[in-house]
Every structure is written in structure tokens, then in C-alpha cells.
Amino acid sequence: MAPSSNTSSTPADGSSGPSKASDVLPVLEAALASAVQGLELAPELDRAVRYALLSGGKRVRPTMAIQSCLALGGELDAAVPGACAVECIHAFSLVHDDLPALDNDDMRRGRPTVHRAFSESLAVLAGDALQILAIEIAGRAPIAPGETVATIAAATREMIVGQVLDTDGGFPDSVSTPLDRLRTIHRLKTGALIRASCRVGALAAGADLTRLDRFGDAIGLMFQVVDDVLDETRTIEELGKTPGKDREAGKLTFPSLIGLDESQREIERLEQIALADLEPLDHRAMPLRDLARRLARRTH
Ligand code: GRG
Numbered sequence: 001m002a003p004s005s006n007t008s009s010t011p012a013d014g015s016s017g018p019s020k021a022s023d024v025l026p027v028l029e030a031a032l033a034s035a036v037q038g039l040e041l042a043p044e045l046d047r048a049v050r051y052a053l054l055s056g057g058k059r060v061r062p063t064m065a066i067q068s069c070l071a072l073g074g075e076l077d078a079a080v081p082g083a084c085a086v087e088c089i090h091a092f093s094l095v096h097d098d099l100p101a102l103d104n105d106d107m108r109r110g111r112p113t114v115h116r117a118f119s120e121s122l123a124v125l126a127g128d129a130l131q132i133l134a135i136e137i138a139g140r141a142p143i144a145p146g147e148t149v150a151t152i153a154a155a156t157r158e159m160i161v162g163q164v165l166d167t168d169g170g171f172p173d174s175v176s177t178p179l180d181r182l183r184t185i186h187r188l189k190t191g192a193l194i195r196a197s198c199r200v201g202a203l204a205a206g207a208d209l210t211r212l213d214r215f216g217d218a219i220g221l222m223f224q225v226v227d228d229v230l231d232e233t234r235t236i237e238e239l240g241k242t243p244g245k246d247r248e249a250g251k252l253t254f255p256s257l258i259g260l261d262e263s264q265r266e267i268e269r270l271e272q273i274a275l276a277d278l279e280p281l282d283h284r285a286m287p288l289r290d291l292a293r294r295l296a297r298r299t300h
Contacts, residue, residue, distance in 0.1 A: 019283075021291035024066045024076065028059055031080045032087060035137055041129065048118045048126035049133075053091045056109055058298075060223070061197040062087040063291060068201025068212050071278070071285035074143075075204075081141040082148045082200035088134035089156050090193060095127040097163070103245065110240035131156070144203040151203065155196030162188025166251065182252040183221065190227070191220025215277040219292055222270035226298060228253040229263050239300055271296040 036049055062083035069079035098105040098113040099120060105113050115123035134152060141148040165171060166185045175184050198216035199209050231243050232255045246253050254263040274292045278285045 019286045019290070021063050021067050021287040021294065023287065024063060025059060027076065027080065028062050028066065028083060028087075029054075031084050032062075035084050035088070035133065039133070044118065044122055045125055045129060048114055048122045049129055051117060052095045052114050052126055052130060053088065055111075057087075057090070057094075058300075059087065060291075060295065061090050061193055064194065064197040064216075064219070064288070065201040065204075067288040067291055068198045068216075069204040070201075071281050071288045072202055072205035072207040072211060073284065074201070074206065078141070078143050079201055079204040081137050082152070082204055083197070085134040085138035085141075085148070085152050086193060086197050086200060088130045088137065089152060089159075092127040092130035092134070093159060093163075093193075095123050095130070099123055102163075102167070105242060105245070107236065107241050110237075138200075141200075141204065143206055147203050147209065148200055151196050151199045151209070155192040155199075158188045158192035159190075162186075162190070162192065165189075178252055178257055182254065182257060185252070186221055186224040187217070190224040191217060194220035194223055212277065215274045215288075215292075218270045218274040218277070219295060222267055222274065223295055225254045225263055225267050225270065226296065228255055229260060229267070230298075230300065232260065234300065267296055 033054055036046075036053060039046070039049075041049060065083035065086055066076060066079045070076065094108060095114045097103050098108055099115055106116050107113065111117070113123070114126055118126070134156075135149055138149045138152050139145050162185050165181075166189055171181055171184065175181055195213060195216035198212035198219075202209055202211045228246070230239060231246060231253065234243055236242055247256060254266060258266070271292060275289060278289055278292075281288075
């Protein structure tokens, strides 16, 4: 595939044709595979890292990074390192989140979680390796490597804070209602890395770091509201992971707080905010619009 010409120059209706967000996936998969090539990891760690990173996730965040770059007039090659780095952080967060000490999940992406397939110690270390690999890769970004590293590091910190607020609490006094608390958790735990994906793309395009912040913020929150709804309405086969765990653990979720219908309206409201932020952009933003629409309607 010739990714940059196909994805950046042909207008489309946003749901089919050559300007789909997913057009960049083959390039991305190849770049991720090459990122873990020749790292001289111990063999079992190498297998665990590959299992975690090269195992069929949706690649939402790196696709968003690349399409943000293209939407702002940048080149695909410039965005690939930052995109891969974001996916490494995402993979690390899933591996650690699935551990018995955190969410204690046996299934992820329709197969055993890393600690189930290998061991707890290897899962901890594979997550550690992925986290630092992300920083190494981000530092190789051809445009603004320092800012790319700083952006990804800050988002990772926010994600971890979101996780702690979710499990242990500790909200500032200003965040007092259950809905405010839930939005705060989601904006940090899930939203920070999605917003950072847009920022990494903007940096690779040489654009203002915050140009897509409204888009990224809305999509980040929307992604998690959709996740909460899917968790209530889908089966383990459809999701590839155990549904309903948050409800069982008594955690705050959008459906438990405002109901499924109102959660659906929240998804539509956030989608509109995100799409409105892209309105000033030209046809090169079509794949990013496509991605936003697909994420609002995703089924797994
Ligand atoms: C640092 C341990 C640690 C945790 C940070 C992000 C996070 C907190 C934990 C990961 C688990 C989780 C429920 C995150 C919420 C975001 C989310 C819905 C992740 C799943 O993302 P998808 O659907 O996954 O993009 P795939 O499998 O497609 O890559």
C-alpha cells in the first residue's frame, strides 16, 4: 500500500473508499513489528512483549495519531514513531491492568491475558519493557522528538493517576459529585492517552500541539462512555474480555449513573463536539472524521 498518498489526498464519504482511517493499519502493524525486532530481550520477555503488542488490538490510538498528523497537513512517516510509542504505552497499561493486583482479568482480545499465558512476573516486566520502549521510540520521531516524549510521558502519568482515583479515590474537594468523579477518572485513565495521540500527530505535522485538544478530549471521554455501554450490553465473545466487571466491583460507570439511554445521548453529544472541532479542516481530515464516527458506533 502507498499509505501517504491514499490516506491524505482522496476525498471520501467517511465510511468507505480509499480515505478510511484504517488505511494506515498495514504500515502501522509493520512499524510495530519492526519496533520490537532485535531488542535483545531475554527470549521469554521477548515472547511476552510480542504477545502483548502484536496481538490484534484495534489500534485506535496510533491510528488517531497518524490521522491527526495527516489531517493537519503532515506526512505519514513523521507520525509513525509517535504513533507506535502511544500503542506501546497502551499495551503496557492493559498488561498491568489485567494483573491480579489490579483488575485480575483472565481474558483480553479473546485469549489469555499476559500473566495467564506467561507468568505474573513476566507480565510485570513485559509492561515495564513496553513503557520504556515507548520512550525510546518517541525519541526517534523526526519532528519534535523531545515534545513527543514529554507529551507521551505526561499522558502516561495522567493515566496512572486516573487508575488510582478509580481504585483508591483521593479526589480533590472540587470534584465532589459522582458524575464529576466519573468524568475525571475517564478523562485521565482513558482520555489522556487518546488526547496525547492527537497531540503527537499535531507535533508530527509541525502544528500547534493543542490544535486537536477539543477533538481529543471529546473522543477520549466518548471512547470510555461507549466502553461502559458495551460492558453492560455485550457478551464475552463479542468483547474478547469479561463484561460487567466494573458493575460487579461496584465501580462508577455511565450506565449505572445516568442509565443506558442517557449514556447513548452523551455519546452522540461528544461525537458532535469532536466533529465540530474538525470542521475548519479540509478533505485530509476525512479519515479522522471517519474514525470519530466509527468509535461512536463500535461494537467491541
Ligand atoms: C497503568 C496499570 C495502569 C493502568 C492505567 C488505561 C488503564 C489505566 C488501564 C487499562 C484498562 C482499561 C479498562 C482502560 C480503559 C481504556 C480502555 C477501554 C482500554 C481498552 O482499549 P481498546 O478497546 O483495546 O482500544 P484494544 O484491545 O482494541 O487495544
